[in-house]
Amino acid sequence: MLEIEAHELYNLEDKVLVDVRSPSEYNEFHIPGAINLPIFEDEEKKIIGFIYRTQGTQKAKDFGYSIAQSKLARIFDSFRKLKDNHRYVIVYCWRGGMRSQELCKALSSAGIQVIRLKGGYRAYRQFILQDIQNRLRGVNFLVLTGKTGVGKSKILRLLKMEGLPVIDLEDLAQDRGSVFGKVGKKTKVSQKMFDALLYESLRGINCDYAFIEDESRCVGNIHLPDVLWSKKEEGVFIELENSMENRVKNILEEYTKVEGWEEEVRQSLERIKKYLGESDYTEALNMLKNKKYETLVKFLIETHYDRRYRVSKKPIYTINCSDIQRCKAELIKIFDTYSKICPSSFPR
Known part of the structure; x- marks a missing residue:
């Protein structure tokens, strides 16, 4: 799995950032210029969260995998089109956790090479808040x-x-x-x-x-x-x-x-x-x-x-x-x- 640190994003040209969080998460905040290809819709994410709270981690994972599996063909098609148009396709979720990790593995197994943003949006936010001072100097x-x-x-x-x-x-x-x-x-x-x-x-x-x-x-x-x-x-x-x-x-x-x-x-x-x-x-x-x-x-x-x-x-x-x-x-x-x-x- 190829990974990139937040500060390295700006070294790459001809790139597209893909936010795989739910639409409501994306709408609240995202990396400017990123597109949204959610693994889970808002309602699906709520159900997974409910299962996690009431039935535990493994049950929530199993349910999440079943939803994702049903969407893989569409997801693969979307990422192939992105790779046709961009040299680098960079995937991120909230903190570089299961959503982006599992998706990148699945894409790699299908021969679609993407890059995962290490630490996700949270790492990006930490970087920009620190770098704003440098930019203003x-x-x-x-x-x-x-x-x-x-x-x-x-x-x-x-x-x-x-x-x-x-x-x-x-x-x-x-x-x-x-x-x-x-x-x-x-x-x-x-x-x-x-x-x-x-x-x-x-x-x-x-x-x-x-x-x-x-x-x-x-x-x-x-x-x-x-x-x-x-x-x-x-x-x-x-x-x-x-x-x-x-x-x-x-x-x-x-x-x-x-x-x-x-x-x-x-x-x-x-x-x-x-x-x-x-x-x-x-x-x-x-x-x-x-x-x-x-x-x-x-x-x-x-x-x-x-x-x-x-x-x-x-x-x-x-x-x-x-x-x-x-x-x-x-x-x-x-x-x-x-x-x-x-x-x-x-x-x-």
Whole structure:
């Protein structure tokens, strides 16, 4: 059986990672880019677990083997196709245990040579959490800060499209970090999945500076690694400004894309009721009910968000983003001022 350590994954080109855990395990977290070819479906895994708890290890193994045997022809066919298209096929489960071991043995007996990730996802996670610090050692941050709605996320997306190095924490977390942060966001990201996505983003940075948004230690339920947050606090802060009209427009564009957002806003208003007070809370609910969305957004900006806005570090630059293309151009100039190490392919 061929095995590979987690850190060796990045030495291989033309590879595909195969997560053989159940679909729900895969959906909760997996190595970015991996595909899911489960040995057991969710319900099958539950039954095996029940047998293990009530009848013991051997009974659970026997039942698991009987299920796997019935799927071998389909599994072999799937792996043959993967081998036809990739030089390396790497298999992993949670901790490199029975699922990946037995599958690799069965594949080998059928003449299908794959590689097993030693220690499984758990070993991969241990590796990336340790290596994040190494990845950050040579990176400095240009930190975009500014009041709600000025367009920080929009600007980060534009900079990324231009090929500049960007760490978009809110996009990775699928949360905007406020009480309204999940409005219109249907994808749930676990801490483990966020850490994996963050690590892959950091691996993609080959400049000495990168853009990042000013965030607190937590983005919704996601906790930022301490080393990343500290590095961000040491960065060059750039405050973005915008008109109230544009701020309202940006928020409505960002938050109202997905059906059902109104109910999510109502629930979010309930959570900040104690901060708004009974009168303002009732007024905000009425605006939502009467579909006075622009009025509601302006009301919340003025009565809640702007009053709570604080800059943790004095900005070195202040840029007006009413003209978003001009704002982008100014940020690129700042990047050029600071960044001395970047691929020659970048249009400097």
